[in-house]
Amino acid sequence: MILQKQPLLILAVCFILGILFQEKILLSQSVVHWLVAICLALLVLIGFHSYFLHKIRAVLLGILFFWAGVILHFYHTFSSDDHLLVKKKQTITFKISQKLNTTEKYRKFEGTAQAGRINLNSVFYIPKGGEDLDFIHYYKAEAYITRPKAPQYDFQFDYARYLKRRNIDYQIYISKEIQSAERNDLTVSDKLRQYRFMILRRIDKTGMSGKTREFLKGIILADRTEIDAGTVQDFNKSGLVHFLAISGTHIVVIFGMFYFLLIRFIPLRFRKYAIILSLVFIWLFAAFIGFGNSVLRSCIMLSIYFIFVLLQRKPDLLHALALSAFFILMGDTQQLFDVGFQLSFLAVLGIYWLNQPLLTYFPKQDNYVKKILFNTITISLSAQLATFPLVLYYFHQFSLISIIANFVIVPFSELIIVFSFLMTAFVSLGISFKLINGVYDFIIQLLLKVIHWFAEVDVLFFDNIPMNEAEVLSIFLVIFLLRFVILKFSFKNIMNLITVVLAFLIIRTGCNIFENQKEETLVQTFGKNKIFSIKTGNRACFWIQNTENKTDILRYIVHPYCAARRIDYFEIKSLSPSVQKVVFRDKIYELK
Structure with missing residues (x-):
């Protein structure tokens, strides 16, 4: 009843499903060109007045918005610049467009760099202690240019993909000596940013x-x-x-x-x-x-x-x-x-x-x-x-x-x-x-x-609460049915809610059993450190060579791993920095 009164919401859902479809399937450019022609044909059909078309117009609109989502996401998916040959160490000229969160070592900015004749959308890492950068200057400095690396394992945050969605392909580390020159091409946005600064x-x-x-x-x-x-x-x-x-x-x-x-x-x-x-x-x-x-x-x-x-x-x-x-x-x-x-x-x-x-x-x-x-x-x-x-x-x-x-x-x-x-x-x-x-x-x-x-x-x-897509969908269904129980506390509504809750518990128990049957041995990299881990059932042990940044290792390595692998108990042990190899079950793991 509610959805029948919400045509815009239905079309928005169709549009979103089209985006998700293109994200997963990745249709080629030639196929997308055919889809553009199909969408134009659907628009012509929807414009005709006939009894039959009137009956299926809602379906045609849904299909049109679905393919529109596919087409738009194709053109909003940024192509890779792998063909560009960029020297890792060189002098660049750059300007900033946004200030990002500061880390312990660096102040971070988002902006554009010119390396030779190539423009690079990048995240800039400036050592702390120097003068703060603004939006009305060009800057020139020696830089180390690198691409964000894909994560080693599926449970780690994909920072490279996150930056790619923002049309950013590079990370640039700047030396402390930075030269500046006032810009003469300021836009209204730049002036507003500077005034806010x-x-x-x-x-x-x-x-x-x-x-x-x-x-x-x-x-x-x-x-x-x-x-x-x-x-x-x-x-x-x-x-x-x-x-x-x-x-x-x-x-x-x-x-x-x-x-x-x-x-x-x-x-x-x-x-x-x-x-x-x-x-x-x-x-x-x-x-x-x-x-x-x-x-x-x-x-x-x-x-x-x-x-x-x-x-x-x-x-x-x-x-x-x-x-x-x-x-x-x-x-x-x-x-x-x-x-x-x-x-x-x-x-x-x-x-x-x-x-x-x-x-x-x-x-x-x-x-x-x-x-x-x-x-x-x-x-x-x-x-x-x-x-x-x-x-x-x-x-x-x-x-x-x-x-x-x-x-x-x-x-x-x-x-x-x-x-x-x-x-x-x-x-x-x-x-x-x-x-x-x-x-x-x-x-x-x-x-x-x-x-x-x-x-x-x-x-x-x-914390460390495991959750996959099937569990998320089942909880959403619980929340959806909760409205009916709140409005009318009837036997039927209660039983529907209990059924979905039981389904969630069955899915969760099945996922826990499946994951706990696995054993896994990994060597993970965090900065210059190597972390060796062994998982058995719902337990895991991590050996760390350098415990100085233990807090960051817990945050970025241990906790994500425990959540992804449904670990209930874990322990952390120190490993001598001189250890270069670990032998476990007749297999050698390199730590250097």
Whole structure:
């Protein structure tokens, strides 16, 4: 019934299935050219008026959008540059377009390099300690150019593929001596990036503590590049990382703040212009902070929703969601494989599917405070339930404390966002009030301490949770059926839910048994270190030659392996750096 009323959603699903089909099958260019002709023929057929075609028009539209997804993904899949001969060590000229997260050794940037006559889309690694790079200069330096390597094993994160989806083929390591020259070809985007960069520097010069400054940069200006690893871990473990990242909540709050101010000055009969100006403002804000993926998704969805309002049509969340997906994926089909894209759209679907049923179990919302409080709780719970399977699939961890943390923190999120926005506005205008800075610093420090306290509740934190595609689909089906149980607690609905839960347990048990029957011996590389591991059943042992970076080895090697191979117990042992070979069951493993 619901799908019959949602043609846009059905067509969006067909379009997405076409993208996934091309991703898996990889049709050739000649086949795609034939598909273009087929799509044109389908368009002509759909345009004809006849009784028979009217009956199958919905099917023809579905096929058309499916093949459209295949065609667009073909043209958005970047070809390899293997034919380009690029010297590994040479002098390059480069410019940056985006700052990335800083590591212990390097500051990372995204940009374009010119090596000889070849332009290379690259990630640049600049040693810490030097001057920060900006967006209004060209830079020249000695560089070491390399291609991202594919992972050794299937359980490791494929960083090369991740960069390829962003049309990046190279990693370039820059020497400390960098020459610069001012650019004379600045675009509007470059000027906006530079102005944002200047505001970030001004924030650094305020008297607030370091963690508060980095929090302010992240929550308003979408710059989380300098946030310390401990703070990021606290947000991840407490399930509040969405609060720190610019998302739909931030855009809605900023839109609402601007709209609230406008309606105080615009007459009632011109109220629609307040909506239009507020939409213009959030798009200007999105351009200012760099049109990040999550920001762009939120702005498109909010704009479509209010276009329905301006056209005096009943706003439909699923229509807005489907149109947003079309606009984003037609611009870049690779966005479908972005984890943020998937989580944000699933969160909206979860709110649509579960929010109203959950509200029926709360007391009557007979005043503004109750309405805000209860809706905040149900919206947060709905979004968490909908994204729960993918969180397990991608990150293999979950904390039950995140539910409580969201109930405590999210109701105050609007006030924090508004206060942070005003602080950023003051800084950008060169206005500094020590009292206001002190109050803001105190509030954020208190907030970070509360979040850290939630993150410290390890008893409710679970990691290394194995999850494959079949298990994810079965959990999604559980969440789908949960709505009917909430709406009507009947025997039929309960039995349907129990059946799917049992199916999930059977699938999971079967996967565990299958994986635990395997034995495996691997030699993995992490930097200059070699890690030798032996898996027997649901146990594994790792021998490490250098334990100085044990934390990183746990994060990038041990935990992903345990999640992929369904390891319940593991131990780590030291191995002498002088050991060059290991003999196990008459097989020699090289460690050098």
